[in-house]
Amino acid sequence: EIVMTQSPVTLSVSPGERATLSCRASQSITSNLAWYQQKPGQAPRLLIYGASTGATGIPARFSGSGSGTEFTLTISSLQSEDFAVYSCQQYNNWPPTFGGGTKVEIK
Amino acid sequence: EVQLVESGGGLVQPGGSLRLSCAASGFTFSSYPIHWVRQAPGKGLEYVSAISSDGGSTYYANSVRGRFTISRDNSKNTLYLQMGSLRAEDTAMYFCARRDITGYYSYWGQGTLVTVSS
Numbered sequence: 001e002i003v004m005t006q007s008p009v010t011l012s013v014s015p016g017e018r019a020t021l022s023c024r025a026s027q028s029i030t031s032n033l034a035w036y037q038q039k040p041g042q043a044p045r046l047l048i049y050g051a052s053t054g055a056t057g058i059p060a061r062f063s064g065s066g067s068g069t070e071f072t073l074t075i076s077s078l079q080s081e082d083f084a085v086y087s088c089q090q091y092n093n094w095p096p097t098f099g100g101g102t103k104v105e106i107k
Numbered sequence: 108e109v110q111l112v113e114s115g116g117g118l119v120q121p122g123g124s125l126r127l128s129c130a131a132s133g134f135t136f137s138s139y140p141i142h143w144v145r146q147a148p149g150k151g152l153e154y155v156s157a158i159s160s161d162g163g164s165t166y167y168a169n170s171v172r173g174r175f176t177i178s179r180d181n182s183k184n185t186l187y188l189q190m191g192s193l194r195a196e197d198t199a200m201y202f203c204a205r206r207d208i209t210g211y212y213s214y215w216g217q218g219t220l221v222t223v224s225s
Contacts, residue, residue, distance in 0.1 A: 034211035036152075043202060043215035044152065055213070087152055091210025095168060096142075100151040 002026050002090050006099035012107040019075040021102045023088035028068045032092035035064055035073045038101075039084045047086075048073065078104070109133040109214045111203050116219030123193050127219055129186040129203030134214075137161070137181040140206045143188050145199035146218075153199075156188060157206070171197075193223045 003026040013019045023033065031051040036044040046055040048064035051071055061076040075082055083106055088099040115127040129141065143155040156177040157166040165177050176189040186203055200220050204212040 032210060036212075043217050044204075044212070045215070046211060046213055049207075049209070049211040089152070089211065095166070096154045096210060098152040098154075 001095055002029060002093050002097050004088055004090055004097050004099035006086075006088060006102050008102060009100070010103045010105060012105050013078050014107045015080060016077050017107075019078055019082075019104055021073040021075075021086055021104070023066075023071040023073070023099050025069045025071075025090055027093075029090040029092035031067045032090060033064075033066070033071050034089045034091065035062075036087045036089065037082075037084050038087065044087065075104070109205070111205065111214055111216035113201060113203055113216045113219035116201065116221045118222045118224065119193055120225050121194060121223055123223070124189070124191045125193065125221060127188040127190065127201055127221070129188075129216055131184045131186065131203075131205075134205070136179075136184040141179065141186045142204050142206050142212065143177065143186075144202045144204050144212070144215075145197075145221075146202070147196070147199040150199075152202075155201070158186070190221070193221075195223050197221060198223045 005024045007022045033051045035048040038044045052064045063074045065072050085101045085103045087101045110132045112130045119125050142157045145155050146152050158177045162179045174192045178187045200218040202218045203216045205214040207213045
């Protein structure tokens with residue numbers, strides 16, 4: 001199965017700053033990658049699919065890029081509600097697999 | 108509004124059984140494959156099991172194959188996960204999630220916590 005590796009594990013960012021999260025696949029997944037946001041005690045929320053397409057209702061400050069094995073989620077200007085755990089998921093191969101997550105915390 | 112509501116979690120002894128349910132509303136349940144995804148404490152998300160829209164095809168992660176059974180009742184808009192021979196490593200929050208045609212999960216439930224401990 002495809003292994004998804006996220007870095008860093010924890011990212012400390014000040015409100016208003018830019019955050020850049022990485023996700024790497026163990027083999028090419030073309031653009032079949034999704035990003036999710038998860039807050040404590042809440043369900044994951046779809047942010048990005050197709051590596052770069054924003055899900056319905058997701059603010060424009062969230063953007064995704066990449067293809068093949070290297071992907072990036074960028075939050076252009078962190079708001080207080082953006083401090084959460086972010087996970088990537090590949091759906092190019094079966095079974096679907098997730099990265100271990102990146103926790104974005106307040107600096 | 109799309110809603111997925113899990114129930115049935117709890118504390119169970121190793122070797123025990125539990126049945127989880129996921130009640131769906133706000134969309135045509137019978138048109139979508141639904142997956143179970145779990146998250147162990149402090150860990151990442153892990154695919155557990157999947158079922159096709161008509162229930163005719165089922166899939167399992169290697170870690171649960173032979174112990175868990177997924178099913179659905181489209182007349183009741185409900186998904187199930189029958190869990191048996193439970194182990195400590197099955198301790199996790201279990202989410203049901205609607206899989207869209209290309210493979211990402213567009214909607215998730217809030218989860219139900221399963222704790223396997225003596």
